[in-house]
Amino acid sequence: MKGKTLLVLGAKSDIGIALAYKFAKEGCNIQLAARNSETLKDDCSDIKIRYNVDATFHEFDALDINSHESFVSSLPKLPSIVISSIGILGNQKENEKDIHKAIEIIRTNFEGIVSVFSYLANDFQSRGSGTIIGISSVAGNRGRGSNYIYGSAKAGFSTFLSGLRNRLYPYGVDVITVKPGFVRTKMTSHINLPKLLTTNPNKVAKSIYLAYKYRKNIIYVKSIWKYIMKFIQLIPESIFKRMKL
Amino acid sequence: MSLGKNKMKNLEIISGWGLYPRIQANIIKPKTIKELRDAILSNSFIARGNGRSYGDSAINQFNTIEMTEFNRFLHFNEKEGLVIAQAGILLKDIIETFLPKGWFPPVTPGTKYVTLGGMVAANVHGKNHYKSGTFSKYIKWIEIIDHNGEIIKCSRKKNSELFLWTIGGMGLTGIILNVAFYLKRIKTAWINQSKLVSKNINQTFEFFESNIDSSYSVAWIDCYAKGLNIGRSVLMLGEHAELDDINSYKKLSPFKTFKKRKLSIPFFFPSFVLSNFSVKIFNSLNFIVSKISRRKAIVDWDTFFYPLDKILNWNKIYGSKGFAQFQCVIPLSVSKKAITEMLNLISNSKSSSFLAVLKRFGQDESHFSFPMEGYSLSLDFPINKENLLLINSLDEITIKYDGRFYLVKDSRMKKKTFESSDLRIKNFKAFREDNLSKKFRSCQTDRLGL
Numbered sequence: 001m002k003g004k005t006l007l008v009l010g011a012k013s014d015i016g017i018a019l020a021y022k023f024a025k026e027g028c029n030i031q032l033a034a035r036n037s038e039t040l041k042d043d044c045s046d047i048k049i050r051y052n053v054d055a056t057f058h059e060f061d062a063l064d065i066n067s068h069e070s071f072v073s074s075l076p077k078l079p080s081i082v083i084s085s086i087g088i089l090g091n092q093k094e095n096e097k098d099i100h101k102a103i104e105i106i107r108t109n110f111e112g113i114v115s116v117f118s119y120l121a122n123d124f125q126s127r128g129s130g131t132i133i134g135i136s137s138v139a140g141n142r143g144r145g146s147n148y149i150y151g152s153a154k155a156g157f158s159t160f161l162s163g164l165r166n167r168l169y170p171y172g173v174d175v176i177t178v179k180p181g182f183v184r185t186k187m188t189s190h191i192n193l194p195k196l197l198t199t200n201p202n203k204v205a206k207s208i209y210l211a212y213k214y215r216k217n218i219i220y221v222k223s224i225w226k227y228i229m230k231f232i233q234l235i236p237e238s239i240f241k242r243m244k245l
Numbered sequence: 246m247s248l249g250k251n252k253m254k255n256l257e258i259i260s261g262w263g264l265y266p267r268i269q270a271n272i273i274k275p276k277t278i279k280e281l282r283d284a285i286l287s288n289s290f291i292a293r294g295n296g297r298s299y300g301d302s303a304i305n306q307f308n309t310i311e312m313t314e315f316n317r318f319l320h321f322n323e324k325e326g327l328v329i330a331q332a333g334i335l336l337k338d339i340i341e342t343f344l345p346k347g348w349f350p351p352v353t354p355g356t357k358y359v360t361l362g363g364m365v366a367a368n369v370h371g372k373n374h375y376k377s378g379t380f381s382k383y384i385k386w387i388e389i390i391d392h393n394g395e396i397i398k399c400s401r402k403k404n405s406e407l408f409l410w411t412i413g414g415m416g417l418t419g420i421i422l423n424v425a426f427y428l429k430r431i432k433t434a435w436i437n438q439s440k441l442v443s444k445n446i447n448q449t450f451e452f453f454e455s456n457i458d459s460s461y462s463v464a465w466i467d468c469y470a471k472g473l474n475i476g477r478s479v480l481m482l483g484e485h486a487e488l489d490d491i492n493s494y495k496k497l498s499p500f501k502t503f504k505k506r507k508l509s510i511p512f513f514f515p516s517f518v519l520s521n522f523s524v525k526i527f528n529s530l531n532f533i534v535s536k537i538s539r540r541k542a543i544v545d546w547d548t549f550f551y552p553l554d555k556i557l558n559w560n561k562i563y564g565s566k567g568f569a570q571f572q573c574v575i576p577l578s579v580s581k582k583a584i585t586e587m588l589n590l591i592s593n594s595k596s597s598s599f600l601a602v603l604k605r606f607g608q609d610e611s612h613f614s615f616p617m618e619g620y621s622l623s624l625d626f627p628i629n630k631e632n633l634l635l636i637n638s639l640d641e642i643t644i645k646y647d648g649r650f651y652l653v654k655d656s657r658m659k660k661k662t663f664e665s666s667d668l669r670i671k672n673f674k675a676f677r678e679d680n681l682s683k684k685f686r687s688c689q690t691d692r693l694g695l
Contacts, residue, residue: 049320050338
């Protein structure tokens with residue numbers, strides 16, 4: 001990992017910071033990007049001192065898509081790996097009434113990341129190397145009445161990653177789709193999560209590191225989710241629409 | 246007693262490392278300065294690190310503020326060995342980060358699972374107090390959040406009174422936020438250890454005094470020895486090994502030691518496991534093994550400084566009722582007399598101390614820290630009626646000889662005992678009154694009337 005650089009988009013999220021520490025521990029230099037990025041200063045010094053790697057922080061707003069091209073070109077170095085842990089869960093009930101809120105969720109979870117990933121993908125393609133890692137969700141595997149705004153944004157994102165993987169394969173650029181399932185983070189702190197199906201940010205970071213190392217395509221952090229989602233996808237729509245999910 | 250402003254939200258039953266007493270407390274775990282400031286708006290609170298103080302000194306029923314999220318290194322100056330770090334960082338992380346660069350804490354307590362803030366609040370000492378003093382000697386400055394939520398930087402030069410009362414001040418002057426402290430240079434991660442086995446208390450003290458030039462010294466006392474054997478000990482001396490002291494294989498990477506498996510106690514031991522009988526056998530066996538084993542050895546830093554850390558939750562071996570640790574220091578001129586009296590008392594009682602550790606302290610000037618020139622004895626007792634009575638008698642002997650107690654170990658002392666042990670208490674109370682820092686309080690301060 002020595003000499004490689006990881007860019008974390010959404011570095012303030014629990015998964016984002018866990019990823020930065022995991023990759024830094026393996027010897028990777030770190031670029032942290034988020035809104036109000038100056039609060040990441042202490043994390044940068046901590047990473048530098050603990051792991052003897054370089055760490056920098058950068059201002060980045062997923063929703064401000066006009067800034068993305070200059071964001072990518074202003075990075076001190078084109079990263080070897082980029083991970084987005086950007087995501088907002090929102091509230092389905094609220095989204096049904098306030099359409100602006102719903103659009104914001106779709107823009108943050110889908111449009112914003114597609115935009116910045118596309119600039120990076122072009123640069124990675126011309127360089128002929130790199131890894132693009134997107135944190136999607138099992139919620140994108142099938143639309144459920146209780147969470148389909150978030151789900152549809154993630155479904156779009158998963159499909160985008162799949163197409164990008166297909167397009168960049170000949171150029172030696174890897175694309176990894178991560179579906180963590182339930183993760184205990186700030187984003188889910190208000191929800192009561194079933195223990196068996198829930199993991200934590202450090203475990204997510206560890207499996208993403210392994211997925212990077214072994215050049216995987218799509219990973220489920222907890223493998224039980226793979227089977228749950230396979231089963232849910234098998235249910236015929238005529239039955240599925242009647243179910244309370 | 247004043248109630249916190251915040252509604253009780255996150256109630257948990259917590260305890261110190263001794264698992265006694267157990268108290269229901271409202272736990273707050275701030276992640277940012279803003280969250281920390283919000284917590285301070287209440288009327289009664291105490292900071293807590295990794296919960297390694299033995300009793301109730303880091304517990305406040307209304308607001309116990311866990312500082313473990315503040316665990317970052319902010320700066321390192323490689324020329325001077327100066328580290329600036331947030332107070333919630335573990336000593337373990339400090340060692341793991343800087344040992345590979347050739348630096349080691351100049352003073353360390355017997356476990357590496359303490360936080361930096363805790364080390365300042367208790368002003369910890371090590372097996373080298375007679376040579377190196379307490380941890381505070383290596384502190385450049387501290388940043389504290391006061392009762393108004395203001396961040397105040399203090400050092401020996403700036404806000405010096407606040408600085409001097411904060412070191413060893415048990416978190417009662419404010420919440421320690423950041424600490425700038427110095428590490429010391431070492432050449433290897435190894436320690437040249439030598440063992441001396443003494444026949445009785447006289448020889449134990451002779452060994453300490455004749456090895457006063459040694460960097461580290463500590464004695465493990467066989468509490469079961471009787472009559473002429475009272476005070477027989479295994480004394481361990483240590484020096485940081487130089488490059489030439491270690492073999493050519495270790496020389497390849499002198500700061501690397503080998504990972505050891507950690508043991509963990511899966512459940513509370515039933516009380517008969519540590520019965521008087523088994524402890525007696527353990528003590529005697531340990532003594533005999535030490536007597537016949539090699540006197541000199543090269544051991545890694547972890548084995549020398551943190552032998553108990555090998556068993557992750559060794560506090561469970563005393564059973565579910567927990568245990569109390571007693572640690573006192575006795576002035577040099579009467580150390581031997583007082584400690585002999587204590588050992589006689591224990592040996593004639595039915596109680597048992599699994600661990601009995603004797604250390605030499607040097608001179609120490611401080612506002613409220615524990616050490617003074619003399620000898621410090623620490624003992625562990627499982628919680629039961631007889632043992633609590635026995636510890637009260639040990640308290641009395643300590644006071645009779647003008648000794649004092651280590652608050653970070655205490656969980657059961659009486660207010661009267663505490664007050665007659667330390668003339669400095671009055672000044673500390675006055676300082677707390679003047680500086681409006683009475684909001685910082687723990688179950689221990691309420692018990693001791695501090």
